[in-house]
Amino acid sequence: MANGARVSNVPNWLSGSMVARKHVLFGIGSFLLPLLVWCAVSYLPFVWHPKVLIAAPGGADYFQVGMLVDKSVFDEEFANMQAQNLPVPKGEPANPIYLPAPHEVAKAFYTSFSKAPQQKDLPWLHESLWHSITIIFWGFLISSLIGVPLGVLSGTYPTLSHLSEPFIEFFRYLPAPAFGALAVAVLGIYDAPKIAIIVVGTLFQQILIIANTTRKLDSTIVEAALTLGTKRMRLLTRVVVPGILPDLYRDQRILLGWAWTYLIVAELIGTSSGITWFITQQARYQHFDNVYAAIMMIGIIGFGTDILLARLGRRLFPWDRSQKKE
């Protein structure tokens, strides 16, 4: 293929199964390394542990069992008690409340799905997540319904591109959250403004990215179609669109990730909802283990969808050689 961007110049030895196994191992390792750091910080008392968890208050009258105090405060009281010949307080080094240990988060992860929330007014984690997913779905769908056709058209017809792209270039620098108040004023306080923010955040990038992808289509392919007697509209539907489809699909995957990053901001607009509301509520009650579980859930869903979509892409576009690199 003459298209430089899509030609694989990966040497042959990279396609071996040895290398594939190595890639999987490294992939697992890339997750294990940060987990290892987290474990070290959580379980090795000498690594960080700036606080002390009081086991017995001793003579210090404001210490209570289960209280977290700064190490310096504990040391001071310890010296005080010794000096006054009172029973010394006992305690263990601990991390601040906002850094739960891995096993606590794992437990929270499990209980958030298995046990009803402690506060009656709080939604289940999966309810919050589902609400967020519907917001993303509608936001991304509306954005794609406008952005994909417009992107393909302005990538195909230079006139349209000159007419639309300068404004879009300008507009994409306006931060989507800045439209929050406006969106609430126009669309109310529930889901509509949140969807609108995701659309505003995704759409303008989407048009430009897809227009660019369309322009990168190998011109020889279009010319070949022309010499075979293809006429205008069919050139678009039978040549341009199928020609860019694998790259368009890849762009959409990246843009979907983009939409997720706008989610948290979008959900703070109007009445807080979805996973964001779950997170802020749990943080308010200092259930940081739940907060971590929820944040991780977002990561798992986002990453999981992308892996699934990548698999699906390989199934859908068997001719696309650049996908083998992934």
Place this chain on the structure above:
Amino acid sequence: MNNTSINKSYLDQSEAVRARFDAIKQRNVILEARNLGKCYPSQQGDVEALRDINFKIHRREFVCVVGPSGCGKSTLVRTLAGLEKHNSGEVLIDGKPVNGPGQDRGMVFQGYSLFPWLTVKKNVMFGPEMNGYGHDEAERDALLWLELVGLSKFANAYPHQLSGGMRQRVAIARALVNQPRILLMDEPFGALDAQTRAKMQSHLLEIWRNVDITILFITHDLDEAIFLADRILVLKAHPGEVQEMIEVPVPRPRSMGQFTDAEFRATKQRLEQLIHPPVSSEESDEDKGIKPHLIRFTHVTDNVE
């Protein structure tokens, strides 16, 4: 170029060859370029790529176009195909002027121009489907043409699974299934290795012998041009103009053995004279001013020759 070693002139034709050319000239003109001119706008003003090109190609004639690099060979064929607009003159197919690309002029490109998302069979079916044939008819034609180029077995393969030579066979089949009046080929074998190229040349001649098709073939390989062509159109550069239309005196059917024949060598000598004139190294050499200054990087006793 040793003139004395070749006694024969490229203009000497044997009886059979002359009779053949007479017969060709009796046939209808398929493609005619009349005062064809083409300019490119550039930062240094307009660049004249083609100037006043005139020639006629008769039915079932095989014409090759050669010329120094930058002489506008590709521009010429792309203009004939309608992929580029000409600024003056006309392109006539069967006496009627044409503008823009159309199925009456099939084209085979140097690069791989197959649709990567379609199987080999669907690639060949593309043209008929675009021109209003039903699926079944298009499929039947496609399978017939795939058989003609010897790729029936690969009907359901994707282009990326084929070798370079096979892809060009598909490209030829895809162009010919449309039954064009003329087949335009823009250095179609340029990217192939020598062995595959030789095979493809013989294969193309075979197709041309058996099918009612007229071929205009661009190449920079002089041997290829002489081996394939009835006539060779020699262009000169800056601007692209017709220098000479040579009638190849090598008799048909052609074979690789003819490469050392007197007619072949005489024609090649003439082409070389036209394309690489002896003064060119002084005047318009693209590499002028580039003088390598080599320093010895190896030990003085470490000699390779």
